[in-house]
Amino acid sequence: MSKRWDAQRDVAARLASERGTIFREAETRIALCYPSPYRAAMSSLGYQHIYRRLNAIPDVAADRAVRPDDLEAAAGQPWLTLERSQPVASYPLLAFSVAYELELLGLIECLGLASIPALAADRDDRHPLIVAGGPLTFSNPVPLAPYVDVIVMGEGDALAGELVLTARDCGWNRDRLLAALAGRPGYYLPSVHGDTPPPIAAADDELLPARSQILTPDAELADMFMTEAARGCSRGCTYCVMRRSTNGGMRVVPTADVLAGIPAEARRVGLVGAAVTDHPDIRAIVRGVVDGGRQVGISSLRADKLDDELVGLLARGGYRTLTVAADGVSERMRRVVERSTQEKHLVATAALAARHQLTTVKIYMMVGVPTETDADVDELVRFSGELTKLHPKIAYGVAPFVAKRHTPLDGSPFAGIDVVEDRLERLRRGLGVYKGKAIVRPTSARWAWVEYMLAQGDQRAGLAVLDAHAAGGSFAAWKKAFLARGATPTGPRARVPSTAEIIALRRRAPAA
Ligand code: SF4
Numbered sequence: 001m002s003k004r005w006d007a008q009r010d011v012a013a014r015l016a017s018e019r020g021t022i023f024r025e026a027e028t029r030i031a032l033c034y035p036s037p038y039r040a041a042m043s044s045l046g047y048q049h050i051y052r053r054l055n056a057i058p059d060v061a062a063d064r065a066v067r068p069d070d071l072e073a074a075a076g077q078p079w080l081t082l083e084r085s086q087p088v089a090s091y092p093l094l095a096f097s098v099a100y101e102l103e104l105l106g107l108i109e110c111l112g113l114a115s116i117p118a119l120a121a122d123r124d125d126r127h128p129l130i131v132a133g134g135p136l137t138f139s140n141p142v143p144l145a146p147y148v149d150v151i152v153m154g155e156g157d158a159l160a161g162e163l164v165l166t167a168r169d170c171g172w173n174r175d176r177l178l179a180a181l182a183g184r185p186g187y188y189l190p191s192v193h194g195d196t197p198p199p200i201a202a203a204d205d206e207l208l209p210a211r212s213q214i215l216t217p218d219a220e221l222a223d224m225f226m227t228e229a230a231r232g233c234s235r236g237c238t239y240c241v242m243r244r245s246t247n248g249g250m251r252v253v254p255t256a257d258v259l260a261g262i263p264a265e266a267r268r269v270g271l272v273g274a275a276v277t278d279h280p281d282i283r284a285i286v287r288g289v290v291d292g293g294r295q296v297g298i299s300s301l302r303a304d305k306l307d308d309e310l311v312g313l314l315a316r317g318g319y320r321t322l323t324v325a326a327d328g329v330s331e332r333m334r335r336v337v338e339r340s341t342q343e344k345h346l347v348a349t350a351a352l353a354a355r356h357q358l359t360t361v362k363i364y365m366m367v368g369v370p371t372e373t374d375a376d377v378d379e380l381v382r383f384s385g386e387l388t389k390l391h392p393k394i395a396y397g398v399a400p401f402v403a404k405r406h407t408p409l410d411g412s413p414f415a416g417i418d419v420v421e422d423r424l425e426r427l428r429r430g431l432g433v434y435k436g437k438a439i440v441r442p443t444s445a446r447w448a449w450v451e452y453m454l455a456q457g458d459q460r461a462g463l464a465v466l467d468a469h470a471a472g473g474s475f476a477a478w479k480k481a482f483l484a485r486g487a488t489p490t491g492p493r494a495r496v497p498s499t500a501e502i503i504a505l506r507r508r509a510p511a512a
Helices: 007-016 045-054 103-113 142-147 159-169 174-181 255-260 282-290 308-316 331-336 343-355 374-390 417-434 445-455 459-470 475-484 499-508
Strands: 028-034 060-066 093-097 129-133 150-152 224-228 268-272 295-298 321-327 360-367 394-400 438-442
Touching: 028 045, 028 159, 045 060, 045 093, 045 159, 045 224, 060 159, 093 159, 103 142, 103 459, 129 142, 129 159, 142 459, 150 159, 150 174, 159 174, 255 282, 268 282, 282 295, 282 308, 295 308, 308 343, 321 331, 321 343, 331 374, 343 360, 343 374, 360 374, 360 417, 374 394, 374 417, 374 438, 394 417, 394 445, 417 438, 417 445, 445 459, 445 475, 459 475
Parallel strands: 028 060, 028 093, 093 129, 129 150, 224 268, 268 295, 321 360, 360 394, 394 438
Antiparallel strands: none
């Protein structure tokens, strides 16, 4: 991006390529903010859903504001909303959607762009209310607490609108709003609850499904109409916040409702949910999409649910890469984390991908899972030989394991940056014998450690984000900031827990 980047021109260019933008006159206007760049924001079904819902409330308008792609170029220029080209700081309420731990940095950057003090304690009645919600609240929103006035916990389908109307009725006054929300379920008020958030909220079934409002070619999922096919998951993988005992299990959107909501002009359709292929009618839904000549995408393919019919439909719907998750690198590790995917399912996936001429099989894995050893990694290297005989391109997306709150593995330490990097290197070296037919695409062990510190941390960890940002944001700055704030629950080189400790951790977790 050029140094001559211009905020107004950027807004105009974004709007010019959008379809479905909502422009409305309303007395009550709030800014709906996303702490990551536009391409990610417009690929977030949750963000689009809340945008649609807020703008459906009489006399309410929600204008979007997204983190600029290039913060350096944007510095010194006003941070503007898309629909109105108004400075975000002029709105009475800013509502942030936060998907995961590292977006806390984006939130701080956005407040800085708007010249709003990052810390709630430094703000007064001259400043807008700052509220947040989003997927992060399913695990650990406590590090967000120093920066916001209110956090909507869990499913915000109904609560987001209720919060805006309550804030308006309170004259956008912070104290009156907090008094009005005190005791109401689903609202985490950091000044009242401290480090102990209330339980997550669940939306009524009639508010499903979430659907896209805006289509744009400038999204990660370019010009894709997203619609929810299922919410939550009925499975019980012990590391996952979407598991049945964390978020109440899976709710299925009726097939007719999924298909009827797809606009005639949508040429690409994304079926979204934690476990879309567990939908009992998934084949009929996919057929309904591709029979209309559309491309299809599914956010979560389960290897044990794929068969010839479904993969054939996906191929007809434009699939080139068949992506599944196995997570544990060996059969033993998959049993440890209670992931039902087995080698036989991955073998079948590779064979189906070859039969339907899909170019790549992508398999998500985790390394650094408690009790994992080098032998587990070696098993994946060996097993890759079987897969490469079936398909010429196997790509592993490998992420370090990060323990999340409200899961049976909550409290498990990070394996250690060195351990994770060693395992990734061992895997990469081992796969070398397959001469490019099986490759690794890893995510950073260092940033996974930062994520871990926030996933397991309290408000001190949250405050460390501000310090790290102020100190330039290098990895050394992050380490120093966590240390200075006393936010080191187990440290980056923590040992792997014993099997007995894992069993004890699982006993402490809610029953599945
Ligand atoms: S990892 Fe996937 S299959 Fe397992 S509980 Fe989570 S969403 Fe369900």
